[in-house]
Structures are given as structure tokens and as C-alpha cells.
Amino acid sequence: MDSSASMPTAEAARTLDGIRSTREHTRKDLRSYWFPLVVFGALTLLSTPFFWLWDGGGVGLVWLAAAPAGFAAVARHYRRRELDAGVASSPRAYVVTSCLLIGACFALGFGGGIGGEPDIARFGPPLAIALAYVAFAWLERSALLALLACSLGGLTLALAFSEVTDVSQILAAAYGASFLFVGVIARTRTPQP
Numbered sequence: 001m002d003s004s005a006s007m008p009t010a011e012a013a014r015t016l017d018g019i020r021s022t023r024e025h026t027r028k029d030l031r032s033y034w035f036p037l038v039v040f041g042a043l044t045l046l047s048t049p050f051f052w053l054w055d056g057g058g059v060g061l062v063w064l065a066a067a068p069a070g071f072a073a074v075a076r077h078y079r080r081r082e083l084d085a086g087v088a089s090s091p092r093a094y095v096v097t098s099c100l101l102i103g104a105c106f107a108l109g110f111g112g113g114i115g116g117e118p119d120i121a122r123f124g125p126p127l128a129i130a131l132a133y134v135a136f137a138w139l140e141r142s143a144l145l146a147l148l149a150c151s152l153g154g155l156t157l158a159l160a161f162s163e164v165t166d167v168s169q170i171l172a173a174a175y176g177a178s179f180l181f182v183g184v185i186a187r188t189r190t191p192q193p
Contacts, residue, residue, distance in 0.1 A: 034186035035077045041179025048172040097135045104128035126156040126171045148182045
């Protein structure tokens with residue numbers, strides 16, 4: 001005689017549907033990518049005038065102070081959000097992606113400038129940001145974030161092959177304004193605990 005209890009198929013299907021629904025609801029409760037977009041959009045717009053200092057080196061110095069402050073604000077926001085929702089998730093993938101992004105931006109920006117490769121200094125950091133936001137879009141399962149990242153990457157490539165002057169300022173303004181705009185849209189679509 002079989003001592004294991006079996007569950008009727010219909011009941012098993014309802015249980016699995018309930019688990020899927022709970023998982024999706026929890027993801028929505030934790031989804032809050034609008035906040036980093038608003039924070040880093042504002043910081044990007046505020047850094048735009050500093051491209052004129054020291055042949056673009058001024059913006060790097062601004063980001064040396066702004067990046068840690070921005071990441072601290074984002075970490076605090078996510079921690080508070082997790083406490084409010086009563087559910088926590090591992091930030092490891094976000095932290096690794098963010099660290100790679102920071103390293104790439106500084107390496108490409110300062111490395112290109114010091115190495116006498118202004119195009120690398122000019123276009124490398126924005127392309128690194130666009131690529132990192134593709135990763136964030138995948139982590140968040142967000143088509144809106146993916147569209148933003150791909151659009152900004154496309155804009156960066158288009159400007160790289162153009163004769164536009166002050167391209168660094170244009171890209172910073174475009175990235176900053178786009179992050180703010182999409183952040184506000186995402187905020188209106190994000191349920192609050």
C-alpha cells in the first residue's frame with residue numbers, strides 16, 4: 001500500500017497558480033527601480049555643466065562625490081522598501097552591476113582622456129551606462145527600462161558618428177532627462193506598500 005498522499009490534479013494546479021500569483025505580487029511589491037532613475041537622472045543633469053572644467057575631468061570629480069551619495073540613497077530606499085514589504089531579496093546582482101558600471105565609467109572616461117583618446121572618454125561612459133541599464137532591465141524584468149537603455153545606447157552611437165559639438169553635454173542632458181522622465185513614469189506604475 002502506498003503511504004504517500006497524492007493531491008488531485010485540479011487542486012495541484014490551483015496551488016501552483018497561487019504560488020505564481022504570490023511570486024508576481026512579491027516582485028511587484030519589491031520593484032522600485034524608479035527611485036535610482038530619479039536619483040541618478042538628477043545627478044546626471046546636475047553634473048552636466050562640469051564637462052567644461054578641465055577638459056571633462058571636472059565631471060569625473062563631481063561623480064567621485066555624487067556616485068557614493070547616490071548609491072547610499074538608493075540602498076537606503078531599497079532597504080526601507082524591503083522592511084515595509086516584509087520581504088527581502090539579494091542585492092548581489094545589482095551591486096556587482098553597479099560596481100562594474102562605476103569602474104567602466106571611470107576607466108573609460110579618465111583612461112581615454114589621459115591616453116589621448118577623446119572619443120573613448122566621450123562615448124565610452126555613456127555606452128557603459130546603457131549596457132548596465134540593459135542588465136538592470138533584465139534583473140527588473142522591465143521592458144520600459146530595456147527600451148530606455150537601448151534608446152540611449154542608440155543615441156550615443158548615432159552621436160559618435162556625427163559632427164555634433166558639445167556631445168558630452170548633450171548626452172549627459174539626454175541621459176539625465178530620460179532617467180528622470182522614465183523614473184517618474186515608473187513611479188506612477190509602482191504599487192506602494
